[in-house]
Amino acid sequence: MDQFENINLPFLVLAGTLTLIILAMSIIFFVLVYQKRLIRQKSQIQEYKINRQQKLLQATINGQEQERKRIAKELHDDIGAMLSTIRLYVDEEGENSARIKEFIDLGISSIRRIAQNLMPAVLEEFGLENALRDLFSNVEDMSMNVNLNYDIPDELDQEVELTIFRISQELLNNTIKHSGADSIELSLTFINSRIEIVYKDNGKGLNTKMDHQIKNGFGLKNIESRVHALGGIVNFRSEDQAGFLATIILENG
Amino acid sequence: MQHALLIHYIAAGSILVPITLSLVKFGKLTFPLKLLSTYLFLTMVLDIIVIFLARQGINNLFLFHLHTVLEVTAISLIYLQWFSNRRLWKIIIGTFVLLFSVFAVIDVVFIEGVHTFNSYPRGIAAVYFLSLCVALFLQMLSTLNVRQLERSSLFWINTGILIYAPGTLFLFIVSNYTLGNTDDQYWIIHSILNLLLNLSFATAIWINSKI
Numbered sequence: 001m002d003q004f005e006n007i008n009l010p011f012l013v014l015a016g017t018l019t020l021i022i023l024a025m026s027i028i029f030f031v032l033v034y035q036k037r038l039i040r041q042k043s044q045i046q047e048y049k050i051n052r053q054q055k056l057l058q059a060t061i062n063g064q065e066q067e068r069k070r071i072a073k074e075l076h077d078d079i080g081a082m083l084s085t086i087r088l089y090v091d092e093e094g095e096n097s098a099r100i101k102e103f104i105d106l107g108i109s110s111i112r113r114i115a116q117n118l119m120p121a122v123l124e125e126f127g128l129e130n131a132l133r134d135l136f137s138n139v140e141d142m143s144m145n146v147n148l149n150y151d152i153p154d155e156l157d158q159e160v161e162l163t164i165f166r167i168s169q170e171l172l173n174n175t176i177k178h179s180g181a182d183s184i185e186l187s188l189t190f191i192n193s194r195i196e197i198v199y200k201d202n203g204k205g206l207n208t209k210m211d212h213q214i215k216n217g218f219g220l221k222n223i224e225s226r227v228h229a230l231g232g233i234v235n236f237r238s239e240d241q242a243g244f245l246a247t248i249i250l251e252n253g
Numbered sequence: 254m255q256h257a258l259l260i261h262y263i264a265a266g267s268i269l270v271p272i273t274l275s276l277v278k279f280g281k282l283t284f285p286l287k288l289l290s291t292y293l294f295l296t297m298v299l300d301i302i303v304i305f306l307a308r309q310g311i312n313n314l315f316l317f318h319l320h321t322v323l324e325v326t327a328i329s330l331i332y333l334q335w336f337s338n339r340r341l342w343k344i345i346i347g348t349f350v351l352l353f354s355v356f357a358v359i360d361v362v363f364i365e366g367v368h369t370f371n372s373y374p375r376g377i378a379a380v381y382f383l384s385l386c387v388a389l390f391l392q393m394l395s396t397l398n399v400r401q402l403e404r405s406s407l408f409w410i411n412t413g414i415l416i417y418a419p420g421t422l423f424l425f426i427v428s429n430y431t432l433g434n435t436d437d438q439y440w441i442i443h444s445i446l447n448l449l450l451n452l453s454f455a456t457a458i459w460i461n462s463k464i
Contacts, residue, residue, distance in 0.1 A: 021419060021446075024419045027415060028416075042397060
């Protein structure tokens with residue numbers, strides 16, 4: 001007790017209390033500021049990683065497209081030309097020519113079809129709308145009801161055009177191979193500088209075990225990869241016997 | 254002094270704010286907040302008994318010994334729910350609560366006595382709470398599992414205790430020595446800090462977030 005009488009105890013208590021309160025408030029302030037900064041940094045790193053992944057994916061897809069283009073060109077220009085030349089000689093020889101000619105014609109049309117699938121010349125020369133109409137005209141030949149609604153501007157980024165074409169190709173392939181549908185609807189609209197692609201078929205949908213394999217298979221994953229590489233959004237919806245619906249949103253460029 | 258009395262009453266009554274909120278939302282509250290609500294309710298009951306005994310002229314300081322042990326146990330249990338390395342913290346917190354309870358008994362029997370304000374256990378509890386708050390803030394910074402701190406119940410409870418514990422540390426330590434005629438004025442600091450603590454508890458209950 002005596003030792004406290006010589007010192008200004010109330011002052012010490014007040015000073016100590018205030019110091020500690022200020023210290024506590026400083027800790028809280030530090031935590032608030034530092035936590036916000038850390039979260040900002042973390043999201044920046046995450047954004048950087050996503051961007052890097054997108055660029056990598058895009059580079060892979062571009063490489064794939066270049067390779068397809070090269071193979072298509074070589075198939076068309078080298079083997080196609082070679083078969084055409086052989087066909088000419090067969091015409092001249094005469095013996096068994098009709099049968100050989102038939103096989104060579106089959107070979108030439110197969111090569112054209114493969115080359116066209118690998119790199120659609122119509123896309124490069126006449127644009128996306130014509131390429132899609134061309135793609136869907138093949139299905140119409142199979143007595144399938146096709147409805148294409150194309151309402152987007154002509155000036156689209158080349159990568160976006162190719163992505164839309166590849167996606168349509170993939171979806172169409174799935175419908176033909178697995179769905180048993182007799183009606184397909186593809187709608188492309190331009191809303192607020194975004195392209196909205198809606199693909200619908202009236203097939204059996206994806207609900208069985210095998211259909212799940214399709215869902216998780218290469219085709220739909222490929223579509224997802226292409227859309228994500230352009231920073232877009234993709235959504236697949238399917239119910240048993242209620243058809244298949246794909247909605248894709250892409251930024252133009 | 255009228256103002257001082259008013260502040261004392263407002264601070265004492267402020268416990269009703271988190272209690273009312275917890276009564277309204279009790280079913281939906283997370284487990285740590287349910288623990289906090291139960292602790293606040295018990296504190297209110299003790300406060301009522303303290304006031305009643307004071308009015309009767311009976312020494313009520315023995316209840317403060319009891320409340321300090323209750324406070325340390327309850328806050329420890331609440332904080333234990335939030336620490337990520339639960340096993341390690343169970344050992345640390347469990348050991349502390351045990352040692353603290355033993356010290357509280359020693360304080361009653363041998364040091365300050367049952368009818369004196371328990372300034373030593375209170376001082377130790379304040380330092381302990383301060384350590385828990387800092388440890389939890391460090392954990393929050395290392396895990397970054399809370400994106401908006403102001404929307405976290407844990408942040409508000411931690412903030413309230415972090416201001417209350419160091420703010421009352423010196424007051425509790427020297428409370429058994431006279432502060433002269435400034436005694437009441439110094440207890441106003443405690444009342445204001447208590448009011449802030451109850452309001453931060455009320456905010457935490459209102460937010461009712463998992464962390």
